[in-house]
Amino acid sequence: MTDFKQERVSELKQEYAKGAISRRDFIRMLTALGVSVSAVGMFSDSALAGEQDKASEPRENYTIVFDPTKCTGCLSCAVACADKFMQEIAPEQAKDSINLEFSRIRPMRFQFVDFVNICQYCELIKWAEGTSQHPCQAVCPTGAIRTVEQGEGKEGYTGMGYMTVDREKCLGIQNCGRCLEVCEEQFGSGISFDPIEGKAQVCTRCGGDPECVKACPEEGALKFMPTLVNGRYYANQPEEAAELLYKKMYNKNRGL
Numbered sequence: 001m002t003d004f005k006q007e008r009v010s011e012l013k014q015e016y017a018k019g020a021i022s023r024r025d026f027i028r029m030l031t032a033l034g035v036s037v038s039a040v041g042m043f044s045d046s047a048l049a050g051e052q053d054k055a056s057e058p059r060e061n062y063t064i065v066f067d068p069t070k071c072t073g074c075l076s077c078a079v080a081c082a083d084k085f086m087q088e089i090a091p092e093q094a095k096d097s098i099n100l101e102f103s104r105i106r107p108m109r110f111q112f113v114d115f116v117n118i119c120q121y122c123e124l125i126k127w128a129e130g131t132s133q134h135p136c137q138a139v140c141p142t143g144a145i146r147t148v149e150q151g152e153g154k155e156g157y158t159g160m161g162y163m164t165v166d167r168e169k170c171l172g173i174q175n176c177g178r179c180l181e182v183c184e185e186q187f188g189s190g191i192s193f194d195p196i197e198g199k200a201q202v203c204t205r206c207g208g209d210p211e212c213v214k215a216c217p218e219e220g221a222l223k224f225m226p227t228l229v230n231g232r233y234y235a236n237q238p239e240e241a242a243e244l245l246y247k248k249m250y251n252k253n254r255g256l
């Protein structure tokens with residue numbers, strides 16, 4: 001964190017302690033500064049409730065489950081993810097800025113509903129579709145999307161049986177984008193592209209220890225839980241999911 005940011009963060013902390021700004025405004029201002037809540041060590045009581053979600057021991061065969069009734073759209077998850085991967089992919093730019101396009105989790109705001117878009121690790125069904133690969137993996141012409149087994153990962157980034165994109169092999173959005181196409185058409189948009197080289201990005205579940213889950217200040221909004229069903233169950237096109245959520249939450253159509 002730069003000196004300027006540190007100074008601004010301590011001013012904000014004082015304002016919050018005095019009650020001059022609300023908790024939500026405090027989080028929003030941190031986000032605007034490009035600082036995640038977890039980085040300033042605030043709200044540890046609520047953020048750390050639910051040991052299972054926050055444990056730093058990498059976990060295998062877990063998934064991220066999102067609760068739209070608890071999400072406030074504060075973007076802390078996206079800041080934490082972008083910060084982490086920007087430091088890996090573009091360390092020079094990461095020294096004094098954060099670009100949310102590096103994030104693999106995308107909070108999206110629809111009218112009345114916040115919806116977090118993230119790869120759901122959906123799988124094709126072998127007996128019906130011929131393979132149990134992830135759809136994006138199955139259509140990638142260069143084999144750039146792959147599963148990184150436990151033991152061969154990069155600590156904190158990949159491994160434990162989660163996916164990653166090999167940046168050397170990926171042809172990029174300018175030349176390919178097939179993974180994005182298949183994901184968007186059927187399951188939402190778990191693939192994004194970095195803003196520098198346009199290479200595909202997918203959630204690696206941080207190799208089993210997700211930063212976004214740790215950064216979320218709203219208890220239960222993001223949970224890291226054992227995978228019980230094919231990710232297809234959770235994978236939806238964001239706009240459609242927002243409509244459905246609205247209907248479930250308010251028992252009526254948005255009427256737009």
Ligand code: SF4
Binds near residue numbers: 121137182202
């Ligand atoms: S949700 Fe999209 S990115 Fe994730 S596994 Fe499925 S097709 Fe691939």
Ligand code: SF4
Binds near residue numbers: 145178
């Ligand atoms: S954009 Fe990259 S990861 Fe996606 S299908 Fe093409 S080569 Fe594979």
Ligand code: SF4
Binds near residue numbers: 204205
């Ligand atoms: S688990 Fe890691 S890679 Fe996936 S969205 Fe969260 S911070 Fe990003």
